[in-house]
């Protein structure tokens with residue numbers, strides 16, 4: 001059965017949800033390796049051995065929400081709360097550009113200082129864009145339609161807003177008090193404004209195989225251009241604090257199956273889950289973007305891993321080179337990434353590959 005499904009993937013034929021669930025449910029090492037190898041082959045056919053690198057600038061850690069999985073939830077007194085100045089953000093973006101990254105990811109908590117005053121956010125986007133001439137992703141939480149227009153006109157190429165799950169009952173246990181529909185609407189609105197969308201799934205939070213397969217269908221229907229998945233990391237001071245770390249295997253399988261379903265998508269290997277140690281297995285599962293590259297000793301935090309590997313400089317372009325080499329991958333040129341973004345923004349083609357779910 002597995003070889004039949006992988007052959008269908010090779011031919012870019014449609015998979016049924018049952019076939020997707022079958023892939024996700026494989027645990028036998030030989031079978032999972034066959035799935036990962038097929039995912040690498042699909043990636044190779046679209047991107048060769050090139051990988052894209054994203055600098056991560058978490059410039060405000062204030063948040064008005066109380067997501068049950070998040071360290072930065074408003075009721076948690078543990079996290080460092082800071083707002084970096086415009087000058088600090090621009091300086092950091094320039095330093096990241098010098099280090100060789102392809103995109104600047106400007107992220108905040110859902111901070112009313114910005115979401116309630118989107119001109120402030122647009123100013124940061126504009127100045128980072130002018131200072132670096134790089135593509136910019138913005139992950140500020142939910143913006144209103146006027147706020148989205150402002151950041152798009154200021155030069156934002158991407159809007160990242162993760163649903164975590166497309167099972168509404170689970171969403172309500174994760175994003176407490178937040179609207180499932182609003183979060184989905186505003187992503188589609190940003191897409192129709194001409195921005196690229198990153199959608200994201202949390203795994204290890206009670207999501208079933210069927211939930212994950214259902215989400216892949218929703219991601220395709222949303223026409224998200226970057227599809228991410230991260231394993232839930234229990235946080236000090238947040239619900240589920242005492243939980244064991246869920247296994248990372250589900251995240252790896254999500255990466256591989258998303259690659260098979262969407263060979264031409266950008267799929268992150270986030271340094272934010274396990275730090276540098278987790279990079280190789282995520283690339284070997286079919287990821288092609290290394291995200292959460294953070295300049296050391298500047299007081300910037302990660303999200304799922306607030307400090308891990310940051311001040312040691314392991315989450316830098318230089319720090320990941322040896323791992324890229326082991327995976328026989330290499331950094332794309334700036335032009336290759338910019339061309340990919342421009343082509344996708346222009347055509348925003350619905351997925352050339354398998355329709356699923």
Ligand SMILES: C[S@@+](CC[C@H](N)C(=O)[O-])C[C@H]1O[C@@H](n2cnc3c(N)ncnc32)[C@H](O)[C@@H]1O
Nearest residue numbers: 069070108109110140141162230231232233304
């Ligand atoms: C992009 S960051 C902050 C942006 C913005 N505040 C928001 O919530 O959209 C938020 C994302 O990080 C991920 N995340 C947060 N806490 C996490 C944790 N403990 N483990 C794994 N992923 C986590 C979730 O996918 C969440 O959507």
Ligand SMILES: C[C@H](CCN)[C@@H](N)C(=O)O
Nearest residue numbers: 139160270272291292303
């Ligand atoms: C979750 C963050 C991204 C937000 N757009 C970042 N820590 C990452 O893993 O790439």
Ligand code: SF4
Nearest residue numbers: 063065067070073109
């Ligand atoms: S995930 Fe975002 S919105 Fe939710 S608590 Fe964390 S920072 Fe706030």
